[in-house]
Amino acid sequence: MDKSQINIGVIGFGTVGAGTVKILSNSSREIEQRLGFPVVIKRIADLDIKSDRGVSLEKGVLTSDVDVILNDPEIDIVVELIGGIRPAKDMVLKALRNGKHVVTANKALLAEAGKEIFRVAVKNKKQVGFEAAVAGSIPIIKVVRESLIGNRINSIYGIINGTANYILTKMTEEGVEFASVLKEAQDLGYAEADPTFDIEGVDSAHKLTILASLAFGIPLSFKKVYTEGISSITPLDIQFAADFGYSIKLLAIAKRVENELELRVNPAMVPKDDLISGVNGVFNAIRIDGDATGDALYYGRGAGDIPTGSAVVSDIADIARLIKSGAAERMTMPGMAEDNGLQIRKMEDIVTCYYLRLSVMDKPGVLSLISGILGTHNISISSMIQKGRRREKAVTLVMMTHVAREKDMTEALKKITRMSFVSGRPVMLRVEGGEI
Amino acid sequence: MDKSQINIGVIGFGTVGAGTVKILSNSSREIEQRLGFPVVIKRIADLDIKSDRGVSLEKGVLTSDVDVILNDPEIDIVVELIGGIRPAKDMVLKALRNGKHVVTANKALLAEAGKEIFRVAVKNKKQVGFEAAVAGSIPIIKVVRESLIGNRINSIYGIINGTANYILTKMTEEGVEFASVLKEAQDLGYAEADPTFDIEGVDSAHKLTILASLAFGIPLSFKKVYTEGISSITPLDIQFAADFGYSIKLLAIAKRVENELELRVNPAMVPKDDLISGVNGVFNAIRIDGDATGDALYYGRGAGDIPTGSAVVSDIADIARLIKSGAAERMTMPGMAEDNGLQIRKMEDIVTCYYLRLSVMDKPGVLSLISGILGTHNISISSMIQKGRRREKAVTLVMMTHVAREKDMTEALKKITRMSFVSGRPVMLRVEGGEI
Structure with missing residues (x-):
């Protein structure tokens, strides 16, 4: 394969889609310098091709027909950023079957239908990049799959939902009730109209499903994640927690205990001498204990158009390098989970x-x-x-x-x-x- | 290239060498599962082939003749872990010229002779992995080169010398003088007999040289790094710092200011609301501000046999994957510095x-x-x-x-x-x- 450039098609021109396109446009020169070749946005598909996203695009790039991307033989990488399971799943599968690599930020899709997607990817010798699906700009997927390859991971836990952490932080700082902070967060656009996934821990459970699969070599086990949200947390409990020397945080937890794996999302009392307890606002932080590295902590923005776009762009760059060097179809994705028999501990x-x-x-x-x-x-x-x-x-x-x-x-x-x-x-x- | 296994030769069987060999031996099954093929330690060279390092090796693996490794056509990757500039430089150059990829933890070598090494690597189409050279188990090289590829980096600063941080932490906790903590650290093996590089900031400057080159696209500029150590810090200043709400930390700093780059290592007053101020003991932490990601922090063990070995193993795995997929000779190392004209600000x-x-x-x-x-x-x-x-x-x-x-x-x-x-x-x- 000797292409002069790598062409991408973006499906979904919402928040993260616009962030990704902005980075690829504004930093195209730097990215080309670093890669040695250009990455070109050939097409962007969205149902809304009218709204201004604050980026200037060449004529003809925008389309409302996703098949224009999925059937374009010149497109090397399809970037799926519409979220949700349907119709994203069909688009991703069609892209893979049509010989395209895929980059996605869709944690729900991977947690619930990842098995099929990865199977189709392997069968078609295609890469699936999903750094942006977990913890936004924190490169936790790459860290777990590549940097910790020599480690047996003992535990991973952290704050991987910025909306819930924003709400808990506000409740802590201002001593106000959950419901009123949620309303304020919705008015400011920090929480969605239907906030269930964020506040009931479902979004964290999706992300934990993906992380745990990579870190512990287990199948994607979304249905086995115990999930408890923050809607019943009160300012009173936050105050008592502080009196005892703790912060209340919504944690996603995966840890080995006696040959089983605890896998759960729940609000937790985190002691003040744990850096996680000081992680506030929309920030995410993940603490990993590997048998070789010991304790480590990764901290950064877990959401937002540009931070998440940064993770999407890093996946595009990784796959683009593989395509250019002829390895994209020869290299199996590193560290995809095989079932190693590790059982999920009953709650x-x-x-x-x-x-x-x-x-x-x-x-x-x-x-x-x-x-x-x-x-x-x-x-x-x-x-x-x-x-x-x-x-x-x-x-x-x-x-x-x-x-x-x-x-x-x-x-x-x-x-x-x-x-x-x-x-x-x-x-x-x-x-x-x-x-x- | 279709090899059934990747063979490595390790030069230097000291602390990090033994850590690396332990990980590769103890986790060989996991690593093979994750990679899809085995990584085999074919040879280990050291002047001392008698001492027990707590690992069992097959007969004939140990040699005191480094050329046995450098001239072995079956060895794919040479891992240089002897440190220092001579004779490490000659060995690394010979390995590259003999068609071997190189993994090294040698920050002094790269900071001072990296230009020549990378030139020879590119000429011979070989990879040089050096994750272990900066901040031990924190995968900061990978983060800067791969995860932040879509970012213009505004600043990087942090604690990247564990010995100096251990000494400052002890001085802070116990209120004792620099000299007595240094002596204790030497007795415990946390500081070397000649501690100059650690306490005078030279080691931090070596690592900063490498980081800044990758992050800001400048040539390796070790001689331009302003370097000031911690030997004149007193418990009195640490106490006053605390009174004002600061910790004293030895920081390595690279930041863009008005089209120039500040590049310096100096003890600094770090305010308590910066997570870096709470990083104690031998731990390292690096804070990066990218234009897309915003602020992020990476925290972990910066030294030690097994944590540093973990980083060496991640480099071996990355290069092994490239070799297996036929890309190792086609893919230029991502993000190697070109001179982009950015000037180092005068102190x-x-x-x-x-x-x-x-x-x-x-x-x-x-x-x-x-x-x-x-x-x-x-x-x-x-x-x-x-x-x-x-x-x-x-x-x-x-x-x-x-x-x-x-x-x-x-x-x-x-x-x-x-x-x-x-x-x-x-x-x-x-x-x-x-x-x-």
């Missing part, structure tokens, strides 16, 4: 420390009864705060436990909730992280 | 905030005279602390300035030093970093 079997908040009647003997129930389930309290003193009225009891098994905690909480002196549902948060 | 032209510590006679009018001298050089004070009150005796005066030009500061300090009421030499530290 009831995980062992961690817990934060509990209860509303209880302030009267003698209550604490003894609660700690008694916890004790019979092998749960011991490491510290405790009772807020206020209101004899025979409801007061707030907050406690941190030593390590306990989730199953024990669930059963103990069931019993505690049934006690007459307990009102409302107890709040339970898991603790994660530590000194770095 | 006297840099503009920054400063920390000053003076020993002055405690009498009326002294502060006015000092601030007067500073003022005539366009330097204004942002905050000031006088420690203690001892009329007509020497007291310590500590101040932070607003931004000022280095040339003005140098001249003002000359005048201040000459004043009769000033004793000893003033201490001056530059401020770097900010909220992330």
Whole structure:
């Protein structure tokens, strides 16, 4: 293959599409210098070919017919940036079958239909780049697949949804309720009209599915990810967390424990001496412990048109280099997951420390009864705060436990909730992280 | 090229050599799974072939004759891990001329003789991998060359010498003098018998030379790096820094300012809201600001046998993939520096905030005279602390300035030093970093 340039077709001219096109246009000279050849945007397809995206394009580049891209024999790389599963999946599969390499930022697509996509890619000897699908500008896919190739990875955890982190940060800084921060974030365009994926942890679970597959050599296991969001977090719990020396963060967690893999997304209490606890606003951060590297942390912008576009462009450049050197069809994608038999740990079997908040009647003997129930389930309290003193009225009891098994905690909480002196549902948060 | 395996020869069986061999041996199965083919250590050369390194090798692998490796036609990749410029340079050049790709962790060699090495590599169509030369297990070379390819980099700065950071951390935590911490570090094996390169900033300057060349497209410019070490830092200054809200860190800094590039290694006051200020012990951390990604931070182990070995192995794997796919001789190394005309800013032209510590006679009018001298050089004070009150005796005066030009500061300090009421030499530290 000796082409003078690499031609790309972009499907989806929304936020990330426009960011990608801006970088490729504005930095075309630098990219050509670094690669040794030009990357040319031959076509961009979108249903909306009227709106101004702040980039000037040559005439005829924009099309509303995606098949113009998928059937163009001169296009080497198709960049899929429309998101969602349908119709993105059909377009990606058609591109691969038509002999095109694919770059995508579509985490939902890969988490839920990646198996088929990678199978078709391998069969057609095509590359699929997806750096932009996880943690935006943080090159975590490349790090896991290439830089850590000599490592057995023990754990990966971090903040991989900027919207949720923005909301938690605002709640922490301003002491306001979840609902009002969400509304503000929606008004500012930081959260979508339907924010479910971001705030209920689904988006984090999609990304964790991809990361865990690469890092631990397991199949894509989206349905096995335990997923809990942040909509029930209150400013009160954030304040208590701070009193105990923690921040509350929505974490995606994958870690080896006794020949099984914990795989979960949940709001967690992160101690202040863990750098993750200080990651605020829309930023993402991922902490990886490899057996050779030890602890490492990667921090950067996880979303946004230009940061995510930067990751898309790095994938385009990697594949373009392979095409130019004749290796794109000979090199299998590095580190794609084979099933190595590692089992996903059942949620009831995980062992961690817990934060509990209860509303209880302030009267003698209550604490003894609660700690008694916890004790019979092998749960011991490491510290405790009772807020206020209101004899025979409801007061707030907050406690941190030593390590306990989730199953024990669930059963103990069931019993505690049934006690007459307990009102409302107890709040339970898991603790994660530590000194770095 | 269709080889069933990739053969490597390792030159230098010291700390990093042994770490690399351990990873390749212990993780050979995982690496083969991920690559799709095995990487085999065919030969290891070292002058000492007797000492036990804690790895079991097949008979005949060890040799004291480096030419056995350099002349072996079956060896695909030569891994140079002896360090220093001679004889490493001759070995690397011979390996390239004999048709072998090279992986090296040798920052001094690349910073000082990289131009010749890369020229010979390109001429012989060979790859040179050097991820392990900068920041150990942090994959900063790959990030700069591949992940940030769509970015114009505005600045890179960070802690890239673990020994110096270990010493500063110990001084900070225990309030002890530089000399005694250095001695302890030497006893523990964290600092070398001749610690000059680490504590005087030379090692950081070597690494910065390589990073800046890749990030800013300038030639390797080791001789142009302004280099200042940490041997004159005192616990007193560390304490004052903390009082003002800063940590003192040995930073390597490369940043664009008005069409020039600042390129320097110096101890710096880093504000507490910059994650870099919290990086302690032997850890490294690098902060990069790209025009597309915005701020990002990479944190991890910058030295040690296994972490550095992990980076060596990632280079071996990258090159092995290229060899297997037939691209190793067709793909030019990404992003090697061309001279783009960017000039290195003279040190006297840099503009920054400063920390000053003076020993002055405690009498009326002294502060006015000092601030007067500073003022005539366009330097204004942002905050000031006088420690203690001892009329007509020497007291310590500590101040932070607003931004000022280095040339003005140098001249003002000359005048201040000459004043009769000033004793000893003033201490001056530059401020770097900010909220992330």
